[in-house]
Amino acid sequence: MAIGIIGYSGTTRLDGTSQAMQRVSDLNAVALEVDRDVQELQMRAAKYVISGHDSMRDSVLDLHAKLVLLVNSSITNQSDPEMLSVFRKISDHLPEYRTQFDSAIEERQIRTSLVQQQLPTLSDSIGRRLGELEQIAFQEKQSPKARNALLLCKTALSRAEQRLLRYYVAPDSTLVDGALEDIDSALTHLQTLQEYEPTKQLCAQVLVDIREFERIGMRAVQATRGYLFLVNVVMAGEAAEISYYSDRLRRMSESRRSAIASTVQSTVDGVRQLTGYGIGTSLLLAVFIAARLVMLILPPIQSLTSTFQRLASGETVVAIPEVERNDEIGEMARAARVFSDQNRQQVQLLATSEELGRQLTANAENLEKTNADLNSFAYVASHDLKSPLRAIRQLASWIEEDSGHLLPADSLKHFQTIEARVHRMEMLLNDLLQYARVGTTESEAERVNSATLVEDLVGLCDNPLRVQIIVSGSLPIFVTIRTPLEQVFRNLISNAIKYNDKGDRGIVQISCENVDDSFVFKVKDNGPGISPQHHERVFQMYQRVGDTNTEGTGMGLAIVKKQVEKHGGRISVESNADAGVTFSFSWPESFAERVAET
Amino acid sequence: MQNDNSIGANETKRISFLPYVHNVDSFGYNAAVVPRGTAYDTESWSWLLDRKFSGKVALVNEPTIGLFDAVLAVQAAGLATFEDIGNLTRSEIDQLFRILVELRKDGHFRGVWSSVPHSVELMSQGDVAIESMFSPAVFELNAKGIDCVYASPKEGYRAWHGVMCLSSATSGANQDAAYEYMNWWLSGWPGAFIARQGYYISNPERSRKLLSADEWDYWYDGKPAQTDLKGTNEDVVVKQGQTRDGGSYEKRFSNIAVWNTVMNTYEYSLSGWNEFLSTG
Structure with a gap:
């Protein structure tokens, strides 16, 4: 806008100077016209005084009138004081020029009248009178002297006339001087004739005529000199002054033109400079605004970007910058606040989760510690209690052996009960000890042939009813820790035999299949089965289902489950009442790899 | 003017012009x-x-x-x-x-x-x-x-020397007026007047009595002005101490x-x- 104003201002100024330039140009044209007209005026005036033609005179007067009109018009239209002064100078000279020309006209007309009318008339008159004198002299037979004087007079007069006429054609003072001498000579000769009475009177008349001829001739000379002086000196002087002032006008207009051109140049330079300043200022302003915008926008955006990055990384930002702004940045900031709030909630949830996790870990650790303590206690208790139990059983045995015959039957029975209970107590303690030992006994992994392992166990199992043990398919050979696998199989197979109610028709079927990275072993029997409602309970400690008369502590499956799970496997039971039981447990294909992964 | 109408040094009663300002x-x-x-x-x-x-x-x-x-x-x-x-x-x-x-x-x-x-x-x-x-x-x-x-x-x-001429054709009252006019010019006052413009009159002694001694000394004798001298319009045209350019009448007319x-x-x-x- 500023540049626009500068441009408008510059254009306005240029328009003004253009008008001024036009005025100066007009003025220069007027000055040139004045100068040209004055020169033309002088030329016409010179032609007029040479020719004496009225048409030439009128052309001078017309041109002069035109010049007066032009100058007066210029004075009326001129506002510049200096120019006005010069025009007035010209105006002052024009009337003088006209006055002098009028005088020249007058002199020229006088001379015309004298030379063309009066002088010839007088010359004719003189000629006639001299002719008469000549005739009288011839008739009177005057002396040769008189006739010679007459001849000399006529000759002198004729010469004078010729000189004067030549002068009027080509003015030269010597001609005038010569003419005057001739006239004087003529008069002298005429005076000679006056001595003779017959011609005396006529000579007197001729003398007067010659004097008049001289007067008219010299007046014509004077008139000629007069208008020549007027035209060549006075009017030329006036014209020269007018030309000088018209030239001065031209120089002034040129000066004005130069000044205007300088002003135009100055204006252009000024506009250029101002435009440059404007552009520079605009650029600076633009840079400033840009910088300001950058300062206003970039830092907030950078701050917001940083905030978003922090928010994206899950950080919670309490103080979201630029929230109070009412622009897009403010909207972005408020959006960031939403993210921040979500992050805060997430953090809180995570904190809660972590707290719960820590609590869980602590509980697990406590539980593990409790379990460890319990295992330790169970181990210690089962181990340490075995000795007193063994002592009790030993003492009871000794008493029975030593004093059995002395004791009544009831007491003996009681002793037998004690032995039975102690035995059971030992079994409980053994199982408890085994359970507690699960996972505590570290053994080296070895290459185990599970088929051989099962076969050996079957050979060792107490199988009074001859329950049939069948291995379906092949059992794998793989690297594992033998003892835990052996205990799992032992407990499952012994349970299957022990609780089988089919006598010698009882069947225990052992099979294996490879599932993923594990072997899934199955021990299936055709015993009484276990009701599904007891499936969970059968793996709990000291829980017994089925025939409770069968010897057992209720720890066998608990030990199995603990061993299987301790070594990375799973155990499940499938059974319906009266449909037999199938225990399936998985066992890592490669114990070493399993240990490493764990 | 000589008797033969020529101009010469011999004194005659004839004059062609009446000299005055020069x-x-x-x-x-x-x-x-x-x-x-x-x-x-x-x-x-x-x-x-x-x-x-x-x-x-x-x-x-x-x-x-x-x-x-x-x-x-x-x-x-x-x-x-x-x-x-x-x-x-x-x-x-x-x-x-x-x-x-x-x-x-x-x-x-x-x-x-x-x-x-x-x-x-x-x-x-x-x-x-x-x-x-x-x-x-x-x-x-x-x-x-x-x-x-x-x-x-x-x-x-x-x-230059200005002269007054009288036409031989002049007569009567015109002739009297012409003579009065020429006599006035040589009467003294005009000569004193034009002296204050730097001109000289042909009969200066008649004008001298109408000029102050300081004026005479300055204008004719070429001496330094003793006082400020006024011109014909009462303005001071010569400051005290100034000497006329070219000096005295004699000095100036000696360099023509x-x-x-x-x-x-x-x-x-x-x-x-x-x-x-x-x-x-």
């Missing part, structure tokens, strides 16, 4: 522009053609006067020599105007002046620095505070280069003058 003229220059010279020594008619003052030079617009100034200047400047500067031949006129026209073409001349007031105006306005000048203009300029010097050219003055005349080539010179003036 002077020796030269050029004036503004000492503020043109460095002041020394009378009869360095001041020269050639200064009129000095290129240093180009555009600031004017001549009187009267060929019978200005032509002499031009001739004296051209000759002093060494641009041409003339056989008789009081009566130039046509070829000399041609030669003179060739020089003048060329100078005018070069813009040497501001122009010509046609009256004493005009000459005063030209110098007082600064249009010219040096110009043909008549005595009254010099003192009028001095009264205006312009240090105009009436040069005393080493080549000599252009002298030429007497003004109307040459035989007068008419011929007019066209040359016209050409000179018309040259732009």
Whole structure:
């Protein structure tokens, strides 16, 4: 806008100077016209005084009138004081020029009248009178002297006339001087004739005529000199002054033109400079605004970007910058606040989760510690209690052996009960000890042939009813820790035999299949089965289902489950009442790899 | 006038003209522009053609006067020599105007002046620095505070002597009036009046009693002014202590280069003058 104003201002100024330039140009044209007209005026005036033609005179007067009109018009239209002064100078000279020309006209007309009318008339008159004198002299037979004087007079007069006429054609003072001498000579000769009475009177008349001829001739000379002086000196002087002032006008207009051109140049330079300043200022302003915008926008955006990055990384930002702004940045900031709030909630949830996790870990650790303590206690208790139990059983045995015959039957029975209970107590303690030992006994992994392992166990199992043990398919050979696998199989197979109610028709079927990275072993029997409602309970400690008369502590499956799970496997039971039981447990294909992964 | 109508030294009762006002003229220059010279020594008619003052030079617009100034200047400047500067031949006129026209073409001349007031105006306005000048203009300029010097050219003055003529055809009351007029001019007062313009009268003793001793001493004897002297319009035209340029009457009239005349080539010179003036 500023540049626009500068441009408008510059254009306005240029328009003004253009008008001024036009005025100066007009003025220069007027000055040139004045100068040209004055020169033309002088030329016409010179032609007029040479020719004496009225048409030439009128052309001078017309041109002069035109010049007066032009100058007066210029004075009326001129506002510049200096120019006005010069025009007035010209105006002052024009009337003088006209006055002098009028005088020249007058002199020229006088001379015309004298030379063309009066002088010839007088010359004719003189000629006639001299002719008469000549005739009288011839008739009177005057002396040769008189006739010679007459001849000399006529000759002198004729010469004078010729000189004067030549002068009027080509003015030269010597001609005038010569003419005057001739006239004087003529008069002298005429005076000679006056001595003779017959011609005396006529000579007197001729003398007067010659004097008049001289007067008219010299007046014509004077008139000629007069208008020549007027035209060549006075009017030329006036014209020269007018030309000088018209030239001065031209120089002034040129000066004005130069000044205007300088002003135009100055204006252009000024506009250029101002435009440059404007552009520079605009650029600076633009840079400033840009910088300001950058300062206003970039830092907030950078701050917001940083905030978003922090928010994206899950950080919670309490103080979201630029929230109070009412622009897009403010909207972005408020959006960031939403993210921040979500992050805060997430953090809180995570904190809660972590707290719960820590609590869980602590509980697990406590539980593990409790379990460890319990295992330790169970181990210690089962181990340490075995000795007193063994002592009790030993003492009871000794008493029975030593004093059995002395004791009544009831007491003996009681002793037998004690032995039975102690035995059971030992079994409980053994199982408890085994359970507690699960996972505590570290053994080296070895290459185990599970088929051989099962076969050996079957050979060792107490199988009074001859329950049939069948291995379906092949059992794998793989690297594992033998003892835990052996205990799992032992407990499952012994349970299957022990609780089988089919006598010698009882069947225990052992099979294996490879599932993923594990072997899934199955021990299936055709015993009484276990009701599904007891499936969970059968793996709990000291829980017994089925025939409770069968010897057992209720720890066998608990030990199995603990061993299987301790070594990375799973155990499940499938059974319906009266449909037999199938225990399936998985066992890592490669114990070493399993240990490493764990 | 001699009895044979010629002019001669023998005393007769016949006169052709009645002498009265006369002077020796030269050029004036503004000492503020043109460095002041020394009378009869360095001041020269050639200064009129000095290129240093180009555009600031004017001549009187009267060929019978200005032509002499031009001739004296051209000759002093060494641009041409003339056989008789009081009566130039046509070829000399041609030669003179060739020089003048060329100078005018070069813009040497501001122009010509046609009256004493005009000459005063030209110098007082600064249009010219040096110009043909008549005595009254010099003192009028001095009264205006312009240090105009009436040069005393080493080549000599252009002298002139004004005369009064009475036509033989005059008679009766006109003749009486004409004689009264001529007698008035020589009565003393006009002579004293024109003395205060720097002119001289042909019968100065009759005017002397109408001039103060200081005035006489300054105007005629060329002595330093004892007091401020007034001109014809009551303005002080001479400051106390000033000496008239060129000195006394005798001194000035002892340095004449030429007497003004109307040459035989007068008419011929007019066209040359016209050409000179018309040259732009």
